[in-house]
Amino acid sequence: MKYINKKLTIEKVNLEKIAKNFNTPTYCYSYNQLKNNVINFKKNFKTFSPLICFAIKSNTNINIIREIKKFGLGADVVSMGELMIAIKAGINPKKIVFSGVGKTSSEIEYAIDKKILLINAESKSEIKEIERIAKLKKKKINVGIRFNPNTDAKTLSQISTGKKENKFGVNNKTFLELVNYCRNSKNINLRCLSVHIGSQILDFKPYVQMLKTIQNIISKTNYKFEFVDLGGGMGIAYDNKNKKLNYKKYNFAIKKFLKVVKTKIIFEPGRSIVGDIGTLISKVIYIKESAKKNFIILDAAMNDLMRPALYGAAHKILPSVKSTIKAKKTYEFVGPICESTDKFTTINKFQKLKEKDLVAICDVGAYGMSLSSNYNLRPKAIELLIKGSKIKVIKKRQKHKDLM
Ligand SMILES: *Cc1c(COP(=O)(O)O)cnc(C)c1O
Numbered sequence: 001m002k003y004i005n006k007k008l009t010i011e012k013v014n015l016e017k018i019a020k021n022f023n024t025p026t027y028c029y030s031y032n033q034l035k036n037n038v039i040n041f042k043k044n045f046k047t048f049s050p051l052i053c054f055a056i057k058s059n060t061n062i063n064i065i066r067e068i069k070k071f072g073l074g075a076d077v078v079s080m081g082e083l084m085i086a087i088k089a090g091i092n093p094k095k096i097v098f099s100g101v102g103k104t105s106s107e108i109e110y111a112i113d114k115k116i117l118l119i120n121a122e123s124k125s126e127i128k129e130i131e132r133i134a135k136l137k138k139k140k141i142n143v144g145i146r147f148n149p150n151t152d153a154k155t156l157s158q159i160s161t162g163k164k165e166n167k168f169g170v171n172n173k174t175f176l177e178l179v180n181y182c183r184n185s186k187n188i189n190l191r192c193l194s195v196h197i198g199s200q201i202l203d204f205k206p207y208v209q210m211l212k213t214i215q216n217i218i219s220k221t222n223y224k225f226e227f228v229d230l231g232g233g234m235g236i237a238y239d240n241k242n243k244k245l246n247y248k249k250y251n252f253a254i255k256k257f258l259k260v261v262k263t264k265i266i267f268e269p270g271r272s273i274v275g276d277i278g279t280l281i282s283k284v285i286y287i288k289e290s291a292k293k294n295f296i297i298l299d300a301a302m303n304d305l306m307r308p309a310l311y312g313a314a315h316k317i318l319p320s321v322k323s324t325i326k327a328k329k330t331y332e333f334v335g336p337i338c339e340s341t342d343k344f345t346t347i348n349k350f351q352k353l354k355e356k357d358l359v360a361i362c363d364v365g366a367y368g369m370s371l372s373s374n375y376n377l378r379p380k381a382i383e384l385l386i387k388g389s390k391i392k393v394i395k396k397r398q399k400h401k402d403l404m
Contacts, residue, residue, distance in 0.1 A: 001030070001279060001318075001360070001362070003322050006321055006322040006323070007320065007321055007322075008318055008319070008320045008321070008322070008360055010028050010030050010279060010386050011030055011031070011032060011386045011387065011388055011389070012388050012389040013386055013389060013391060014320070015279075015281050015320040015358055015360055016320055016321070016358065018281060018384065018391070019281055019283065019320075019358050021391075022382055022384065022391075022393075022397075023382075023397070024281050024282050024283040024299055024300070024358065025280055025281065025282045025283075025298075025299055025300035025304050025381045026280070026281045026381055026382050026383075026384060027278060027279070027280055027304075027364065027368065027369050027381050027382070027383040027384065028278065028279045028280075028281060028383075028384045028385075028386055029061075029064060029274075029277045029278050029279075029365055029383070029384065029385050029386065029394075030277050030279075030386055031067065031277075031385055031386060031387035032387065032388075033276060033277040034064070034067060034068070034273070034274065034277045035071070037272065037273050037274070037276070037277065038068070038071040038073065038273060041267075041269060041272060041273060044247040044248075044250075044251055045247075045251055045254070045265070045267070047251070047255060048254065048255065048258055048265055050264070050265040050266060050267050051074055051095060051117075051227075051264065051265070051266045051267070052072075052073045052074065052266075052267050052269065053073065053074040053075050053076040053095065053096065053097050053229075053266060053267065053268045054068050054073045054074070054075050054076065054268075054269065054270065054273055055075075055076045055232050055268050055269060055270030055271075056075050056076065056077050056078075056082040056085065056086055056270075057077075057078055057082060057270065057367075057370055058270030058271055058273070058274055058275075058365075058366040058367055058370060059270070059274045059278075059365060059366060059368075059369065059370055060082065060085060060369070060370045061369065061383055061394055061395055062085055062088060062089050062394075063385055063392070063394035063395075064274065064385070064394070065085060065086065065089035065091070066089045066090060067385075068089075068273065069089050069090050069091045073091075073095070073273075074091055074092065074094075074095025074096055074097070074117070075091045075095065075096045075097075076096075076097050076098075076099055076232070076268035076270075077096060077097070077098050077099070078098070078099050078100040079100065079107065080104075080106065080107045080110055083096065083098060083107075083110065083111060083114065083116070084110075087114060093114045093115050093116045093117070094115070094116070094117050095117060096114075096116040096117055097116070097117055097118045097119075097120055097144070097192075097194070097229060097266065097268065098111050098116060098118070098119045098120060099120045099122075099146065099194070099196065099268070100122070101122045101123070101167050101168060103119070103126060103129075105129060105133065108129060108130055108133050109133055112130075112133060112134065112137060112139065112141055116142075117142065118142050118143060118144045118191060118192050118194075118227070118229070119141065119142070119143050119144070120143070120144040120145070120146050120192065120194040120229065121143050121144065121145055121146065121178075122145075122146045122168060122169055122170065123170060123174075124170070124174060124177070124178060124181075127143070127145070127178055127181065127182065127188065130143060130187075130188065131185055131187050131188050134187035134188065135186075135187045139187065140186070140187055140188065140189045141187060141188060141189060142189050142191050142192075143182070143188055143189065143190055143191065143192070144190075144191065144192030144193060144194040144227065144229055145170065145175060145178050145179070145182075145190065145192070145193060145194070146168060146169040146170065146194045146195065146196070147169050147170060147175050147193055147194070147195050147214065147217060148162060148163075148164060148166065148168055148169030148170060148171055148195075149162055149169075149195055149197065149209075149210045149213040149214060149217075150162070150163055150164040150171070150213070151163070151197050151206050151209050151210045151213060152206060153197040153198030153199075153201050153206045153233065154201070154202075154203050154205075154206055155198045155199060155200050155201050155202075155233075155235070156200065156311050156312070156313070158310070158311040159198055159199040159200060159311060160197070160198040161196055161197060161198045161199075162195065162196065162197025162198055162206075162210065168196070169194075169195065172217060175193075175217060175221075176217070176220060176221060179221045179223050183223070190223070190225075191225065191226045191227055192225060192226065192227035192228065192229050192266070193214060193217075193218065193225050193227075193228050193229070194228075194229035194230075194231065194266075195210060195214060195229070195230060195231050196229075196230075196231025196232060196233060196268060197210055197231065197233060198233050199232070199233050199235075199270075199271060200233070200235040200236070200271065201233040201234060201235050201245065202235040202242060202243055202244065202245050203245075204245060204246045204247075204249040204250045204253070207230075207250050207253065208249070208250075208253045210230075211230075211253050211254065211256075211257045214228065214257070214261075215257055215260055215261060218261055224262075225261075225263050226263065226264060227263060227264050227265075227266050228261065228263045228264075228265055228266070229265075229266035229267075229268065230254070230265060230266065230267055230268075231267070231268050232267060232268040232269040232270050232271070232272070233269075233271075234247075234250075234269055234271065234272035235271070235272070236271055236272060236275040236276055236363065236366075237276075238313070238314060238315060238316065238362075238363055239314060239316055240316075245272075270366055270367075271366040271367070273366075274365040274366045275363050275365050275366035276362075276363045276365060277365040278363065278364040278365025278366070278368055278369075279360045279361065279362055279363075279364060280300055280304060280305055280360070280361040280364045280368065280381070281320070281358060281359075281360055281361075282298040282299055282300035282358070282359055282360075282361060283298065283299045283356060283357070283358055283359075284296055284297070284298060284299075284353055284354070284355050284356060284357045284358075284359065285297045285298065285299050285336065285355065286355055287331075287353065287354070287355055289329070293330075293332060294329050294330065294331045294332070295331065295332050295333075295334050296331045296332070296333045296334070296350075296353060296359075297334055297335070297336060298333060298334065298335055298336075298344070298359065299335075299336070300335055300344075300361065300381070301335025301336055301337040301342050301376070301378065302335055302337050302339065302341065302342040302375070303335075303337060303372055303373045303374065303375040303376060303378050303380075304335075304368075304369075304372050304378075304380075304381050305344070305361060305364055305368050305371075305372070306367075306371040306372065306373070307364075307367055307368070307371065308341075308343065308344050308345065309339070309341040309342060309343075310371070314345055315344060315345065315361050315362055315363060315364060316361075316362040316363065317333055317344065317345060317347065317350075317359050317360065317361055317362070318359065318360045318362060319350075319351045319353065319357065319358075319359055319360075320357070320358035320359060320360060321357075321358075322351070323351055323352070324351075325351065325352045326349045326350070326351060326352060327349060327350050327351065327352045327353070328349070330346060330347070330348040330349075331346070331347055331350060331353075332345075332346045333345050333346070333347065333359075336376075337375060337376050337378075338376065344361060369381070369383060369395075374398075374403060377400075377403055379397060379398035379399060379400060379402065379403060380395075380397070380398040381397060382395065382396060382397035383395040
C-alpha cells in the first residue's frame with residue numbers, strides 16, 4: 001500500500017475507487033503482498049525445508065486459503081469448522097495438523113476419518129479419548145503432544161501461550177509420562193512434539209530458549225520424534241517503531257537444534273503470512289469535539305476489528321488522500337458501537353479530516369475479519385482480493401435480512 005499522486009493505493013487500485021464501488025467498511029487484501037510473504041517465509045528457513053501449516057484461525061476466508069494452498073502450504077486448524085474449510089479449500093489432509101485444548105469427540109472422529117497428518121493433543125484426557133476412538137475404529141492414529149515449555153514469549157499477556165500458567169500443552173512431568181504411555185499403546189502412533197508459545201513475537205530470544213527446553217526434554221525421552229512442530233507466533237511491524245523479528249537468528253538456532261535432534265520441522269504461521277496483506281477502509285461519519293476529548297467517529301467498529309478492544313492492539317491509521325494540513329487537536333478514532341472499548345487509537349496532530357473522508361486501518365489481514373462479529377446487529381463487511389488492477393469480491397457484505 002502506498003500513496004500514488006497523494007492517493008492511498010493498494011496494488012493498482014486506490015481506496016476512493018474501492019469505497020465508491022463497494023461502500024464501507026471494506027476489507028481489502030493484496031494478493032502480491034500475500035505471495036511475497038509466503039516466498040519470504042520459505043526463504044527464511046529454506047535450508048531445512050519445513051512443512052508450513054498456515055494457521056487458519058488468522059484468516060478464514062476460503063479464497064485466501066485457496067491462494068495459500070496454491071503456494072503449497074498446509075494448515076493448522078483448531079476446530080471442526082476450520083478443518084472442514086481447509087479441506088474444502090483443497091489442502092491435502094496429509095498437510096493438516098489439529099491443535100487446541102478442547103477437541104470434542106466428534107472433532108477427533110472427524111479428524112481421524114479425514115486422515116490428517118497429526119492431532120496435536122494437549123492433555124492426558126485427550127490422549128485417552130483419541131485412543132478410545134481409535135480402538136473403536138481399529139486404527140492407529142498419528143498424534144503429537146503439545147509441550148508447554150514455560151517460556152515467556154515477551155508479547156502481550158493475552159496472546160502469550162507458553163508459560164506454565166497458560167492452559168496450553170502439558171508440563172515436563174506429564175510430557176514424559178505421556179511419551180511412555182503412547183510407546184505402549186496399540187492405537188496411538190506418537191510422531192510429534194509440538195509447541196506454540198504465543199503470538200506477535202518480535203524478540204528471537206524466547207524462541208532460542210524454547211528450542212533449548214525442547215532439546216532437553218527430548219533427550220530425556222530417548223524417543224525418536226519424526227516431527228517437531230514449533231508453532232507460529234512470528235510478529236509483524238504494526239507501527240514504525242516495532243522492530244522486526246530477526247529470522248536469521250531464529251533460523252540459526254533451529255539449525256543448531258537440528259544438529260542434535262534429527263527431525264522434520266513444522267511451522268504454524270498465521271499473522272506473518274496474512275497480517276500485513278489486509279486493510280480496512282472506513283469512512284468518517286461524524287467529527288465530534290468536546291471540552292475534554294475529540295472524536296473521529298468511523299463507520300468501522302469493534303465488531304469489524306476486535307483486536308484493539310480485545311487486547312489493546314494498535315493499528316496504524318492512514319488518510320486515503322494525503323494533505324499537508326495538520327489537525328491542531330488530539331482525536332480518538334472510535335466506532336459507533338455502544339461500548340467504551342469501541343475505539344481504535346488516539347492520534348495527536350493527525351492530518352485534518354472532514355466528515356465523509358476515508359481512512360485506512362492497516363495490517364488487519366490476521367485476526368481481523370476472523371474475529372469479527374455481528375454485535376449491535378451490524379452486518380459483516382465485504383471482503384475484496386486485489387491483484388494488480390483487478391478487484392475480486394471474495395465475500396459479500398452481509399445484509400440486514402441475513403440477520404433477522
Ligand atoms: C494461533 C496459533 C498459531 C498461529 O499464531 P500466529 O501468531 O498467527 O503465527 C499457531 N499455532 C497454534 C497452536 C495457534 O493456536
